Amino acid sequence: MSLGVELHCRCIKTESRRIRFIEKVELIPPNPHCDKLEVIATLRKSGRQVCLDPEALWVKEIIDKITNSTQ
Amino acid sequence: MSLGVELHCRCIKTESRRIRFIEKVELIPPNPHCDKLEVIATLRKSGRQVCLDPEALWVKEIIDKITNSTQ
Numbered sequence: 001m002s003l004g005v006e007l008h009c010r011c012i013k014t015e016s017r018r019i020r021f022i023e024k025v026e027l028i029p030p031n032p033h034c035d036k037l038e039v040i041a042t043l044r045k046s047g048r049q050v051c052l053d054p055e056a057l058w059v060k061e062i063i064d065k066i067t068n069s070t071q
Numbered sequence: 072m073s074l075g076v077e078l079h080c081r082c083i084k085t086e087s088r089r090i091r092f093i094e095k096v097e098l099i100p101p102n103p104h105c106d107k108l109e110v111i112a113t114l115r116k117s118g119r120q121v122c123l124d125p126e127a128l129w130v131k132e133i134i135d136k137i138t139n140s141t142q
Contacts, residue, residue, distance in 0.1 A: 022100070023099070023102065024097055024098060024099040024100070025097070025098045026095055026096070026097050026098075027095060027096045027097075027098070027134065027137045027138060028094070028095040029093070029095070029137045029140050030140055031094065031115075037137065037138070037140050039138075044102075054138065060138060063098065063134070063138055066098045066100045066108065067098065067108070067110075067125065067131060067134055069100050069101055069108050
């Protein structure tokens with residue numbers, strides 16, 4: 001029996017295509033349950049949650065754009 | 072009766088002091104219900120949600136740090 005912590009990441013795979021109509025983005029840093037950063041977008045209208053690739057340039061751009069969309 | 076859309080922002084006020092032990096951060100861009108960017112942190116252990124000031128430098132630093140914490 002391995003004594004390692006059983007990891008429970010929320011994202012199994014990430015969406016590579018650029019998505020639009022994002023209602024919100026959740027940033028979940030690595031933690032005891034999941035050893036990698038997870039970025040989860042919630043889509044407007046459908047409310048569907050989509051895992052984004054934290055390494056993808058367009059994801060970083062979206063996070064930047066949102067963070068600087070103060071008005 | 073004003074025909075303006077009634078705004079429902081989730082954040083009434085924001086926490087100015089630097090907070091730690093963040094489990095996740097939600098970025099909610101301006102939308103029809105709320106005309107400003109909202110940044111909401113969920114704290115580890117308590118699960119309490121705290122609104123952060125999107126303009127504060129330490130908040131931008133935390134978002135950067137999380138976004139670049141891929142491993």
